[in-house]
Amino acid sequence: MKNYIYLSFLILLISSCGSLEKYNAEILELHTPVELHEDIDKTYIRLKRAHPKLYQYISKEELDFKFDSLKKSIVSPMSSKAFYNSMAPVVKTIGQGHIGLSSPNLRRTKEERKEYKDKKFNFNTLQFENVENKVFVTKAKGVDSLLIGSEVLKLENETTQELIARYNRNIASDGYNTTLFDRIVASRLNRFYKMDKGFLDSLKVTFKQRDSVFSKTFKWENKKKKQDSLSERQKDSLAAIKPIKLTKAERKIKKDSLKAVREFNKVYGYNSQSDTFNRDLRFVGKDSTVAVIKILNFTNGDFKTFYKETFKTLDSLKTKTLIIDLRDNTGGRVREINEFYGYLTDQEYVMYNPSEVTSRTPLMKSLMSNTNSGFTKAIGIAIAPIIVPLEVLRTKKKDGKLYYRLHGVRPLAPKELNFKGDVYVLINGSSFSASSLLSTNLKRDHRATFVGQETGGAQNGTVAGMTRGYEMPNSKVKIRMGVMQVESPYKVTPDGYGIMPDLEITPTVADRKAGVDPEIEWILKDIELKK
Numbered sequence: 001m002k003n004y005i006y007l008s009f010l011i012l013l014i015s016s017c018g019s020l021e022k023y024n025a026e027i028l029e030l031h032t033p034v035e036l037h038e039d040i041d042k043t044y045i046r047l048k049r050a051h052p053k054l055y056q057y058i059s060k061e062e063l064d065f066k067f068d069s070l071k072k073s074i075v076s077p078m079s080s081k082a083f084y085n086s087m088a089p090v091v092k093t094i095g096q097g098h099i100g101l102s103s104p105n106l107r108r109t110k111e112e113r114k115e116y117k118d119k120k121f122n123f124n125t126l127q128f129e130n131v132e133n134k135v136f137v138t139k140a141k142g143v144d145s146l147l148i149g150s151e152v153l154k155l156e157n158e159t160t161q162e163l164i165a166r167y168n169r170n171i172a173s174d175g176y177n178t179t180l181f182d183r184i185v186a187s188r189l190n191r192f193y194k195m196d197k198g199f200l201d202s203l204k205v206t207f208k209q210r211d212s213v214f215s216k217t218f219k220w221e222n223k224k225k226k227q228d229s230l231s232e233r234q235k236d237s238l239a240a241i242k243p244i245k246l247t248k249a250e251r252k253i254k255k256d257s258l259k260a261v262r263e264f265n266k267v268y269g270y271n272s273q274s275d276t277f278n279r280d281l282r283f284v285g286k287d288s289t290v291a292v293i294k295i296l297n298f299t300n301g302d303f304k305t306f307y308k309e310t311f312k313t314l315d316s317l318k319t320k321t322l323i324i325d326l327r328d329n330t331g332g333r334v335r336e337i338n339e340f341y342g343y344l345t346d347q348e349y350v351m352y353n354p355s356e357v358t359s360r361t362p363l364m365k366s367l368m369s370n371t372n373s374g375f376t377k378a379i380g381i382a383i384a385p386i387i388v389p390l391e392v393l394r395t396k397k398k399d400g401k402l403y404y405r406l407h408g409v410r411p412l413a414p415k416e417l418n419f420k421g422d423v424y425v426l427i428n429g430s431s432f433s434a435s436s437l438l439s440t441n442l443k444r445d446h447r448a449t450f451v452g453q454e455t456g457g458a459q460n461g462t463v464a465g466m467t468r469g470y471e472m473p474n475s476k477v478k479i480r481m482g483v484m485q486v487e488s489p490y491k492v493t494p495d496g497y498g499i500m501p502d503l504e505i506t507p508t509v510a511d512r513k514a515g516v517d518p519e520i521e522w523i524l525k526d527i528e529l530k531k
Helices: 002-016 020-028 033-050 060-073 080-092 110-115 142-147 160-168 180-187 189-197 232-240 248-268 303-316 334-342 362-367 374-394 434-444 509-514 518-530
Strands: 100-102 119-121 127-131 134-139 151-155 202-209 212-222 279-283 290-295 321-325 355-357 395-398 401-404 422-427 449-452 462-471 478-486
Touching: 020 080, 033 060, 033 080, 033 462, 033 478, 060 080, 080 100, 127 180, 127 509, 134 151, 134 160, 151 160, 151 189, 160 180, 160 189, 180 189, 248 279, 248 303, 279 303, 290 518, 303 334, 321 518, 334 434, 362 374, 362 462, 362 478, 374 395, 422 434, 422 518, 434 462, 449 518
Parallel strands: 290 321, 321 422, 422 449
Antiparallel strands: 100 478, 119 212, 127 134, 151 202, 202 212, 279 290, 355 401, 355 478, 395 401, 462 478
């Protein structure tokens, strides 16, 4: 068995060491119609094999027709990028937000990557928001913080409206939802642009601030800037200053302080790249009776400690109203929303039905996807003797279909410090996946008042849980798809729409310029009216 594992590692690692030059040549060359037809056929086969709800929002006959029409439309050689732009709108019609294509870009050599290892491209740290079809900078670091509030007019010679319209043609929301497209591309404009253009040495961006239009060219800069501004005398003076030697007690205080910061960052999910915390608790209004929990996504960090400490704080302060801000929360771990919900109910609860799947070993198939590295596949083979039996035990066949048991399909007990006050939930088009699943259960139990926009994630569930990738053999275009139907026992009609707000509010440019959060403002007024 040990020799088998070692041999598997060796074979997969060798097979993964493909020629960089060969790969780059393949994505630059024009692919024949025969090659692209092969890519289409093989991709559709994998969708049918892996996706449990492929025809939830489109009939088999209609989807067959669309793929067949795509093949017939390709009669001359195409580049990989042109092929991606032809195929992505067809895949979009499936209406599953976790299915998406990505266009291949040139790979850089080891020397090229090393050259930029200690450099940063500050455009990637900017954060954006689409308000009334205009893109604004909402967050930036260092000197770029002066750009906050500026409207982004162009990237190079293309307007942001042109870019957003083009990128929206290639991505899907869940079902028939449209609010996702108002926000998601703008909030991830850096990533979409990088996937579209590939690696950039520089980027000219045109901004508008008040009535002034100006341009800034972003270039790669050293992460640690040298103190070039210091004169030689200043440098000599600084060098002559001996560092202060700390006492044992002072060293311990410093050590404990650094440890406390690390623990805080872990609990609140600090992201050093964006300089943001994944979770946040604050209070609004005149006193501590109204709390706001902001969750950017349900991913990194020690969520159990965060919720335990948070609801202990709310209990001690006698907080009467809780606002849960799920705006622009694109999802994450189902275990986290299971934990969170336990603090929002005083009843035993079931979060999901068993998840429909097409394989008894979805995790193993995900690990062995050809989009993964040889090392990842080797790890998959090494842990297969442990993972496969556990996966098989989690699946059950019923009425000719396979179902996978996620954490939350069995009744869960409420937490001891569950919140008993009023709950409001803020949602918008970028509330997706796990954040929509949490909202669905809150809606089911009439536990909250929803304010904002329809969520981008469907109310009746989504195909996610785990994802599987596939790289097409000729064009090298990749597809990613969810493989588990994760849904609440609570269903609504018609199917294919997100959680609808009890009060619909869409922020305006005037709101942003005035520094007003209209959703929060309405909630505070509603609380006063109830008094």
